[in-house]
């Protein structure tokens with residue numbers, strides 16, 4: 102990694118903040134900020150604990166501990182009204198971070214007074230009602246939890262397919278998620294879903310060569326994480342060759358992997374192989390609330406650690422659109438937006454940032470750096 106000044110990091114972060122971005126891997130209940138949790142009635146002490154765990158600069162935690170963090174959200178999101186508030190707030194956060202296309206995913210949950218159908222209805226309503234309509238296009242991916250039994254997942258799929266018929270332009274995909282150290286991947290369920298929905302599967306988050314082979318052979322439209330796929334990262338040569346044949350786009354979530362302890366450091370992150378071999382991938386947040394990140398931060402981290410010029414990450418964003426579950430027409434519109442931004446805004450922002458830095462006094466810079474430090478893990482970059 103090259104040595105850079107904080108000033109350079111700020112400039113890059115500003116570029117990525119302004120860049121219209123695409124988020125393909127964001128779990129609703131992992132994406133809540135403390136402010137949203139507070140709004141939903143989370144106690145002060147629970148928020149303080151959450152903050153302590155999520156705002157400390159990356160340290161390794163066990164997967165079990167990471168999965169425990171979702172309980173803060175589940176303790177307060179128990180009614181359709183709270184699901185609605187949570188979804189609206191998350192959409193708003195992404196819109197403010199200049200995300201122009203969001204695929205939000207969530208596992209339908211039932212509770213006293215709320216069926217799984219009510220849950221899905223509440224998220225669909227939030228997607229339809231949000232105030233940032235002209236800024237961000239939102240689609241919904243419904244998740245199956247790998248810890249659930251095959252029968253339970255079959256039932257969940259029935260509901261998901263029924264809801265898709267009702268909201269075909271919103272419900273676009275299905276996902277397999279949950280603690281990768283537990284449960285299973287059931288091909289037959291995804292075979293059925295494939296006829297109607299885009300498929301994305303959390304894959305190789307931990308070492309599990311036989312399951313990874315089954316997932317790759319099945320051939321989802323995208324995979325999440327792919328941490329233990331490359332042989333240098335503990336994957337088998339056979340699976341890596343299979344992956345290279347299929348070139349399934351990867352949803353890459355750097356900070357999530359670091360904080361969950363499945364990747365040692367940013368420099369060691371497996372995205373390096375995707376960059377070097379020009380394999381398809383997109384940068385995602387996974388759980389921006391739980392891991393204290395934003396999409397802008399994730400872009401800045403890739404830029405810093407892998408020395409990619411901003412234009413390359415613009416191109417990565419442009420290509421990500423073709424891996425999305427949006428309609429062909431929507432994809433075209435999004436790609437047009439990105440091209441317009443590149444032609445009009447890219448040169449302006451590059452020169453504005455340059456001029457701004459030339460004109461700052463050292464005192465101004467100190468204040469800016471202070472502000473920026475709260476936004477980006479400068480000490481970890």
Ligand code: IMP
Nearest residue numbers: 128129130131171207208278279280303
């Ligand atoms: P929800 O589906 O909206 O409730 O989002 C939180 C849930 O997503 C968690 O309880 C997990 O089941 C799942 N999840 C979030 N992050 C990950 C991940 O990195 N790997 C696997 N599952 C995840």
Ligand code: ZN
Nearest residue numbers: 128278325387
């Ligand atoms: Zn995930």
